[in-house]
Amino acid sequence: MAVEGGMKCVKYLLFFFNLIFWICGIALIGLGIYVQIYLNQTLTISSASASGTPIVLIVVGVVIFFISFFGCCGAAKENYCMVTTFAVLLGLIFLVEIAAAIAGYVFRNQVQDVFRDALNDSVSKYNTSQKAKDELDSIQQTFSCCGANSSSDWNNYPPFKGSGTVPDTCCKVIVTGCGKNSTNINKTGCVQAIDDSIKKYVGIIAGVALGIAFFEILGIVFACCLMKGIRSGYEVM
Incomplete structure (x- = not known):
């Protein structure tokens, strides 16, 4: 049974936000590759700690890219299992991003x-x-x-x-x-010069990260609403 009324609006909103997630995933992959190339061109890195951040960005970007598949398909087909999988995976990614941000702050001096x-x-x-x-x-x-x-x-x-x-x-x-x-x-x-140069981009990176986190929270909220609507439809049947 197809969702109706407000849940139908939520369905299309979830589909739209998954398109945003897909773009965000590509953006994170591109940003991670750029940072890694930037570090490699700056100097030869002999420690994994300096390249850890771009690798995390690339991995998270790839995961978000594929997670958006579950969201899009789940919303389009109104599949409860896929929408649930999307919400759970997106929540885990959100937690990983918070952990990565904390780790980046803690180990900034080591870099x-x-x-x-x-x-x-x-x-x-x-x-x-x-x-x-x-x-x-x-x-x-x-x-x-x-x-x-x-x-x-x-x-x-x-x-x-x-x-x-x-x-x-x-x-x-x-x-x-x-x-x-x-x-x-x-x-x-x-x-000092390299450190000052990197700090110029911290604000931009933080802004992008906050924007992505905001869309992730919205995606989780809409997914939960759609899950409730789909379950209610099954119960009516």
């Missing part, structure tokens, strides 16, 4: 430590590894920074040790030999 260790390693290998040199030069140009913690880091490693000079990529205006001019050098370390 910064990973950046610091990787950058210190690159600085120490700058004169012996072409890969480390290319990566660090790219980072220093991209983030307008110098060294891991500050420009003074270079005073500890050859070929700059004791010379008071730094790589030309540390310069505000990059020209050959500019690393010898202390007035043209970025003083901020790359750990």
Whole structure:
């Protein structure tokens, strides 16, 4: 027996919100891939803790993508079992997202430590590894920074040790030999510069996450209402 009246409206609303969930799933997958590529381009990550967040985003996005299937089919067919499955799975995803947000906040300092260790390693290998040199030069140009913690880091490693000079990529205006001019050098370390850059996007990511959470709560509410309507229809029959 098909649902009627207000429940029919709920049915179409649930179908519409599942379309939103489907889009949100794709958005999370895209965001996770972007963050992972961003981290890999920034520096070589040797610890799983730094790439944990993008992996969680991708996994949650894929799960939401498939969960929306149950919601759409359940709403269209008025299938009590599928709508129930959708509501339960969506509730679990909501709890996982809350846990991931808490974990991200708790371990945020560890991620910064990973950046610091990787950058210190690159600085120490700058004169012996072409890969480390290319990566660090790219980072220093991209983030307008110098060294891991500050420009003074270079005073500890050859070929700059004791010379008071730094790589030309540390310069505000990059020209050959500019690393010898202390007035043209970025003083901020790359750990701080990268951290500041990431913080610029925290508000956007938090806004997207809150928006998705809001739609998930609505989806659960509408699913429960539709479940009640479908069950009432069965009882009438």
